[in-house]
Amino acid sequence: MWNSIKAEMESGGKTFADEDTTEEAAKEEYHKIADRRGRLGLVLSEIGERNRSRSLTTEVSRAVIERARQMPGREKGLGLLSQQ
Numbered sequence: 001m002w003n004s005i006k007a008e009m010e011s012g013g014k015t016f017a018d019e020d021t022t023e024e025a026a027k028e029e030y031h032k033i034a035d036r037r038g039r040l041g042l043v044l045s046e047i048g049e050r051n052r053s054r055s056l057t058t059e060v061s062r063a064v065i066e067r068a069r070q071m072p073g074r075e076k077g078l079g080l081l082s083q084q
Contacts, residue, residue, distance in 0.1 A: 001034055036067055
């Protein structure tokens with residue numbers, strides 16, 4: 001994820017200062033996002049196990065992760081994860 005963010009910024013000619021942040025702060029935020037995505041995957045997997053519906057869980061997991069990737073940093077707005 002981090003490499004994609006850096007590549008996107010470089011290709012767009014942007015810096016972290018343009019985004020009103022530092023590289024360290026951005027890296028920390030994206031680490032949190034990756035952690036939330038991982039926890040979401042675990043939750044969905046557990047739901048699938050409990051309902052014996054692995055294929056559906058896999059499809060839902062992929063769809064949620066793909067949607068989250070389209071909006072880095074906006075997972076909170078999806079209403080899928082509670083903050084800890």
